[in-house]
Amino acid sequence: MSLTKETFSQISPSEFFYRNRDLAGFSNPTRSLYTSVREFVENALDACDQKKILPDIHLSIKAVDPEQPDPKPYILSVKDNGPGIEPKHVPLAFGTVLYGSKFGLKQARGMFGLGATMAILYGQITTNKPVIVKSCADGKTQDEFVMLLDIQKNKPVIQKHTTKEASKTGLVVSIVLEGDYSKAGTKIRDYVSQTSLITPYASITFEDPSGEKFHFPRIVKEMPPPPTIIKPHPHGIDVETIRRMIVDTHYQIPIVDNNMIIKVRSELGLQKKNLNSKGIMERAQKKWSGLSRPVRTVVAMMSFLNLDFDGLSKIRIDDLDIANKKLVYWNFGESKSHVVELDSESPYYKQLANTVQGDTLHAFLTKRFQRVGPTTADKFCEFAKFKSEKRIGSMTNEELVKLADALQKFEEFLSPDPSCLAPLGEEPLSKGIMKFFNPEFASVIQRSASAYSGFPFVVEMGVAYGGDIPPAGLKVYRFANRIPLLYDEGSDVVLKIVNEMDWSRYKIKGDPPLVIVSHICSTRIPYKTVGKENVADRPEIERELKNALQYLARKLAVHMSRQGMADMAKKRANLYSKYIPLIAQFVTELSANKKEPNYKQLIKKGSELEEQQI
Amino acid sequence: MNLKNNKSKTAKTAEARKGKLLSTLKNQGLTIYNDLENGKFPQFSIPSRSVSNIVYDKKLRQYILGNSSAVRSARNMSQLRSYTQLSWLAFFVNRLVKEGKSSTLRDIYYSSQAFEIDFEDQPESDNIIVDLEALLSFPREDFHIFPEERSSVFGDLTIEYTVPGYEGRRVNLSDHPDGYLIGPSLSSAELIDTSAELVIAIEKGGLFTRFVEEKVHKKFKAIIVDTAGQAPRSTRSLLKRLNTELGLPVVILADGDVYGEHIAMVIKSGSANAAHLRELTVPDAKWLGVWATDIEKYKLPTIPMTESDIKRIYDLQKDPRYQEGNWKTQLEVFLKIKRKAELEAFSKYGLTNITDKYLPEKLELSKSF
Numbered sequence: 002m003s004l005t006k007e008t009f010s011q012i013s014p015s016e017f018f019y020r021n022r023d024l025a026g027f028s029n030p031t032r033s034l035y036t037s038v039r040e041f042v043e044n045a046l047d048a049c050d051q052k053k054i055l056p057d058i059h060l061s062i063k064a065v066d067p068e069q070p071d072p073k074p075y076i077l078s079v080k081d082n083g084p085g086i087e088p089k090h091v092p093l094a095f096g097t098v099l100y101g102s103k104f105g106l107k108q109a110r111g112m113f114g115l116g117a118t119m120a121i122l123y124g125q126i127t128t129n130k131p132v133i134v135k136s137c138a139d140g141k142t143q144d145e146f147v148m149l150l151d152i153q154k155n156k157p158v159i160q161k162h163t164t165k166e167a168s169k170t171g172l173v174v175s176i177v178l179e180g181d182y183s184k185a186g187t188k189i190r191d192y193v194s195q196t197s198l199i200t201p202y203a204s205i206t207f208e209d210p211s212g213e214k215f216h217f218p219r220i221v222k223e224m225p226p227p228p229t230i231i232k233p234h235p236h237g238i239d240v241e242t243i244r245r246m247i248v249d250t251h252y253q254i255p256i257v258d259n260n261m262i263i264k265v266r267s268e269l270g271l272q273k274k275n276l277n278s279k280g281i282m283e284r285a286q287k288k289w290s291g292l293s294r295p296v297r298t299v300v301a302m303m304s305f306l307n308l309d310f311d312g313l314s315k316i317r318i319d320d321l322d323i324a325n326k327k328l329v330y331w332n333f334g335e336s337k338s339h340v341v342e343l344d345s346e347s348p349y350y351k352q353l354a355n356t357v358q359g360d361t362l363h364a365f366l367t368k369r370f371q372r373v374g375p376t377t378a379d380k381f382c383e384f385a386k387f388k389s390e391k392r393i394g395s396m397t398n399e400e401l402v403k404l405a406d407a408l409q410k411f412e413e414f415l416s417p418d419p420s421c422l423a424p425l426g427e428e429p430l431s432k433g434i435m436k437f438f439n440p441e442f443a444s445v446i447q448r449s450a451s452a453y454s455g456f457p458f459v460v461e462m463g464v465a466y467g468g469d470i471p472p473a474g475l476k477v478y479r480f481a482n483r484i485p486l487l488y489d490e491g492s493d494v495v496l497k498i499v500n501e502m503d504w505s506r507y508k509i510k511g512d513p514p515l516v517i518v519s520h521i522c523s524t525r526i527p528y529k530t531v532g533k534e535n536v537a538d539r540p541e542i543e544r545e546l547k548n549a550l551q552y553l554a555r556k557l558a559v560h561m562s563r564q565g566m567a568d569m570a571k572k573r574a575n576l577y578s579k580y581i582p583l584i585a586q587f588v589t590e591l592s593a594n595k596k597e598p599n600y601k602q603l604i605k606k607g608s609e610l611e612e613q614q615i
Numbered sequence: 616m617n618l619k620n621n622k623s624k625t626a627k628t629a630e631a632r633k634g635k636l637l638s639t640l641k642n643q644g645l646t647i648y649n650d651l652e653n654g655k656f657p658q659f660s661i662p663s664r665s666v667s668n669i670v671y672d673k674k675l676r677q678y679i680l681g682n683s684s685a686v687r688s689a690r691n692m693s694q695l696r697s698y699t700q701l702s703w704l705a706f707f708v709n710r711l712v713k714e715g716k717s718s719t720l721r722d723i724y725y726s727s728q729a730f731e732i733d734f735e736d737q738p739e740s741d742n743i744i745v746d747l748e749a750l751l752s753f754p755r756e757d758f759h760i761f762p763e764e765r766s767s768v769f770g771d772l773t774i775e776y777t778v779p780g781y782e783g784r785r786v787n788l789s790d791h792p793d794g795y796l797i798g799p800s801l802s803s804a805e806l807i808d809t810s811a812e813l814v815i816a817i818e819k820g821g822l823f824t825r826f827v828e829e830k831v832h833k834k835f836k837a838i839i840v841d842t843a844g845q846a847p848r849s850t851r852s853l854l855k856r857l858n859t860e861l862g863l864p865v866v867i868l869a870d871g872d873v874y875g876e877h878i879a880m881v882i883k884s885g886s887a888n889a890a891h892l893r894e895l896t897v898p899d900a901k902w903l904g905v906w907a908t909d910i911e912k913y914k915l916p917t918i919p920m921t922e923s924d925i926k927r928i929y930d931l932q933k934d935p936r937y938q939e940g941n942w943k944t945q946l947e948v949f950l951k952i953k954r955k956a957e958l959e960a961f962s963k964y965g966l967t968n969i970t971d972k973y974l975p976e977k978l979e980l981s982k983s984f
Contacts, residue, residue, distance in 0.1 A: 598649075
């Protein structure tokens with residue numbers, strides 16, 4: 002057992018990722034170039050978002066030798082106007098795997114900042130060129146690092162470090178990597194343009210290998226409110242999650258080692274003095290109000306064990322079983338386990354029980370979950386048939402299952418706090434869509450927050466119809482946490498919902514000039530694959546998507562019927578003057594007449610009829 | 616049969632029909648012309664083809680349209696377009712017939728586009744064609760409009776073409792061993808002379824060829840018609856003319872299943888789809904087989920019926936024509952045995968078993984019903 006563990010720990014995280022690079026989207030030169038662009042651009046946007054800076058992103062891809070055929074080495078560089086990174090953190094941030102500031106329960110584009118390091122790693126493996134990082138965090142000096150990654154040791158190797166004066170904060174990262182732009186180009190251009198759609202507050206410039214510049218200007222000047230870090234929502238919490246929450250809620254039995262004994266001695270003022278068990282107890286009672294919680298617990302245990310400090314150093318506390326009122330310990334000297342009965346009448350018993358059993362259910366609910374106040378907690382306890390003063394540490398397995406079950410079923414919890422999410426908002430989304438597609442009609446909706454498996458999410462959706470959109474059938478733009486999803490479209494939940502829709506009910510037929518923009522925000526998007534390209538079909542997410550789509554389709558249908566009526570009126574206007582002459586022409590030949598009949602009178606009658614009807 | 620005498624009576628029948636059609640068209644044209652001239656919105660009154668207006672006429676022994684009719688007026692804004700389409704079709708048919716040209720249903724759909732008549736799709740133009748059939752009481756074959764499907768005929772029958780470039784040219788339908796396509800030129804030809812005493816309509820092309828090889832036309836003095844499944848209207852029209860103009864009895868051989876039985880029924884008494892038309896039925900035609908009772912009697916190899924076969928039996932049992940006699944009996948037996956046999960099943964007993972044994976026996980039997 003311990004041998005196996007040893008072997009594993011000898012592989013550094015860098016090495017692990019290096020060996021499993023396919024999983025992270027670095028399977029071939031085409032995909033790797035695209036993934037690298039994504040990782041750097043997303044890091045730059047996340048950095049700006051966190052500091053509420055309107056992003057200015059410059060992306061450039063240049064071939065090292067343009068004459069060489071693909072796949073070949075490319076220089077990829079991304080520049081932002083974000084907060085930069087303090088010079089001392091740069092080597093670790095870019096030179097090791099698993100270093101990042103993005104831990105915590107809130108929405109961000111990437112999860113742990115792994116992707117950028119993967120891209121650097123991939124570049125180094127394929128071209129053996131160092132990464133160049135230029136960072137300015139204070140707005141005065143820019144530090145430039147040229148470095149390589151020591152894959153086995155998971156350590157940066159700095160080749161060069163220079164500084165110079167600068168006037169603005171920001172970060173520039175350039176790597177050299179083997180890529181295939183001829184194949185990846187379309188996807189990269191799509192990625193950049195769609196990113197500008199879902200990030201309308203950013204200005205993005207992309208210079209491709211041929212030197213052509215694509216500029217996507219900022220459409221809105223206001224940034225959506227930044228996400229905050231929050232507690233979990235009771236819906237969708239499972240037994241395992243509760244168990245973990247309880248473990249770090251209730252006060253552990255302190256480990257009684259030498260350090261703890263020194264602490265107890267010092268709090269009792271007995272650093273040097275040795276008292277017998279009874280003496281220690283007397284001293285403790287006098288000083289009780291000034292004792293820390295762990296010391297109180299140790300003293301309480303000593304009271305049942307009848308031990309002095311010397312005796313205490315020779316045992317190990319194994320279990321404190323409040324339910325059966327038993328204390329189990331191991332005596333090193335005797336190499337033997339002992340069981341002590343606990344007297345529930347003793348004043349120390351309560352101290353132990355409180356410590357081990359943790360908070361009351363009521364306190365646990367209000368302290369550890371979002372959106373649960375004292376009233377809701379009371380109602381819940383009644384609903385779940387638990388006493389609100391029940392200690393969560395004393396719950397049996399069956400009771401925990403019952404609790405988890407009730408947490409999911411109780412319907413009076415408020416919907417999850419979406420403050421940890423950063424949806425774009427209806428107005429910026431609508432402006433982005435108008436600017437991007439220039440449609441004749443557009444509508445957007447932001448659904449209220451919902452949760453799946455304890456993770457809150459928000460669905461935002463928009464439709465655009467007509468105008469500059471070509472009549473080439475319905476097209477879906479998918480986004481998750483402000484990232485465009487371009488690959489694996491077929492198996493995505495959004496596509497599924499869109500395809501299941503009966504569009505004819507909403508007056509949409511044939512190949513409509515119709516675009517749907519779907520944005521799912523969550524603290525955790527349930528991706529189907531590690532490549533993060535398609536969202537799995539969770540019933541809660543499906544329901545929100547469906548509701549959003551139906552709402553928008555109804556809006557569209559209203560527009561379509563208005564449009565239809567206007568078209569109809571226009572068509573009717575000339576109906577008689579169009580058809581009567583045709584009829585005249587046909588029957589003249591049919592009846593073997595030479596001259597057409599005089600139908601002027603009839604057309605006049607017809608236009609009178611039209612006027613009456615319109 | 617003495618055809619010399621018959622000839623004066625039968626000859627020029629096709630020519631007469633053409634003349635009648637052209638004058639009907641001209642009269643329609645004149646009425647509309649005058650309406651336009653007088654500032655009056657013209658209108659057509661078309662017999663309604665809705666299900667409620669399709670009734671079975673026991674005397675005529677076919678489905679016919681009832682008395683209700685629908686008015687299509689140029690005054691009504693929502694009908695104006697289809698009114699124009701219908702008057703265009705009348706105009707176009709007039710040209711086709713006068714110039715002796717033929718076209719297909721698909722041709723009509725495309726031809727319309729030269730005259731700013733926009734049919735949304737072919738079903739819309741097909742529908743207008745049926746409207747004109749109902750309005751004028753002529754089948755579309757008389758308009759020189761044909762469907763794509765073709766069936767064939769073989770036997771000692773001399774015809775005289777009336778199509779341009781072939782006027783007066785005669786041909787004997789036993790000259791080509793594969794038979795002659797029942798197309799526009801054959802449909803409009805005059806029937807001149809025959810030595811046949813019988814018409815055998817057979818459902819399948821393969822057996823049609825076998826019958827020619829086995830000289831059934833000589834042995835039984837027969838004209839053989841391949842209906843290629845459910846007989847197209849041009850084929851039913853030819854069978855009708857062979858029966859009425861030349862006085863030949865018609866017998867039908869089809870697969871031993873519910874569809875085969877109904878193929879025979881449609882030749883005999885028409886289909887609900889063509890209830891607005893006469894001249895397409897042969898009320899005296901006889902269904903020789905394969906009957907459900909033949910399956911047992913001739914020990915034919917069978918295949919089980921599908922669910923849709925059985926559903927079809929239940930449907931037909933509601934049809935007024937299946938309420939009595941052999942038609943009713945056979946349906947009941949089919950339903951009981953729930954198995955079917957194809958015409959080819961006779962091959963189990965040798966390729967010529969059907970012509971040597973089954974056909975003569977059934978022909979003998981048919982004299983009694």
